Amino acid sequence: NAGVTQTPKFQVLKTGQSMTLQCAQDMNHEYMSWYRQDPGMGLRLIHYSVGAGITDQGEVPNGYNVSRSTTEDFPLRLLSAAPSQTSVYFCASRPSRLDGTQYFGPGTRLLVL
Amino acid sequence: KQEVTQIPAALSVPEGENLVLNCSFTDSAIYNLQWFRQDPGKGLTSLLLIQSSQREQTSGRLNASLDKSSGRSTLYIAASQPGDSATYLCALGGNQFYFGTGTSLTVIP
Numbered sequence: 001n002a003g004v005t006q007t008p009k010f011q012v013l014k015t016g017q018s019m020t021l022q023c024a025q026d027m028n029h030e031y032m033s034w035y036r037q038d039p040g041m042g043l044r045l046i047h048y049s050v051g052a053g054i055t056d057q058g059e060v061p062n063g064y065n066v067s068r069s070t071t072e073d074f075p076l077r078l079l080s081a082a083p084s085q086t087s088v089y090f091c092a093s094r095p096s097r098l099d100g101t102q103y104f105g106p107g108t109r110l111l112v113l
Numbered sequence: 114k115q116e117v118t119q120i121p122a123a124l125s126v127p128e129g130e131n132l133v134l135n136c137s138f139t140d141s142a143i144y145n146l147q148w149f150r151q152d153p154g155k156g157l158t159s160l161l162l163i164q165s166s167q168r169e170q171t172s173g174r175l176n177a178s179l180d181k182s183s184g185r186s187t188l189y190i191a192a193s194q195p196g197d198s199a200t201y202l203c204a205l206g207g208n209q210f211y212f213g214t215g216t217s218l219t220v221i222p
Contacts, residue, residue: 033210042117042202042214043157050208058209059114090156098144098207099164104157 002026004105006091012111013081021076021108023091029103031094032074036060036087037107043090049074050097081112115140119203119213126193127221134188134216136203141181144207148177148188151200151215160201161188193220 007022025032033048045058049068063085065077074093078085091105116139126132136146145164149157161170161177163186169178176189186203200215 035212040214043204043212045209045211048209056208092157101159101162102147102204102210103159104149106156 004091004093004103006089006105006108008108009106010109010111012113013078014113015081015083017081019078019081021078021089021091021110023074023076023105024072025074025091025093025103026072027093027095027103028071029093029100030071030096031100032068033058033092033102034064034066034074034076035090035092036085037090038087046076046089078110081110083112086110086112115143115206115211117203117205117211117213119201119216121216122214123217123219125219125221128193128195130193130220131189131191132193132218134190134201134218136186136188136205136213138184138186138205138211141184143181143205146177146179146186146203146205147210148175148186149202149204151202153200157202190218193218195220195222 004025030051034046035043037043044060047066049055089108094100094102118137147162148160163179174191179186200217202215204210204212
């Protein structure tokens with residue numbers, strides 16, 4: 001199993017540009033989520049999904065969109081990048097909504113100029 | 114909203130010492146608590162998962178405990194090694210996971 005994979009590893013954007021961060025898992029997990037990690041603030045939940053076709057907002061959803069058309073994939077879209085979105089983004093998955101170990105991808109470092 | 118606190122923010126110990134990392138939380142209505150390790154520039158690696166009905170979990174030199182009534186969890190590391198140097202994060206919740214800001218551990222050879 002590859003586990004949780006994320007692409008790209010690093011990205012530089014200009015303010016106003018859009019992009020999609022990719023996340024995939026091959027463990028048939030129902031639950032997937034996106035976090036951002038900022039110095040001194042820990043990891044904060046952006047969006048999560050409890051299954052294909054079902055998504056919901058986390059703690060800091062503004063400026064981000066998600067969709068879940070398959071069990072395996074959970075892309076995160078930045079519609080109009082802002083410098084405040086400079087961060088490290090982690091995707092995670094777990095077997096179900098309430099149970100099981102949460103597995104993390106290697107992260108995507110995003111710099112918005 | 115759940116508030117998760119980890120104290121101290123940084124800890125430095127000599128090799129071989131036993132140590133305890135602390136995690137406190139404000140809302141005891143949790144489904145589970147998970148301890149992670151994060152190496153610089155890397156993702157998070159799961160260490161231990163404690164379900165809300167459990168009091169502790171053990172894996173090798175690691176032991177994690179959970180006391181919901183007091184809103185606390187501890188991660189005990191026995192016989193610390195330089196390879197244990199990393200940031201340790203606790204996270205808890207159910208639908209939404211809330212993370213502490215972590216304890217940066219340095220084990221000095």
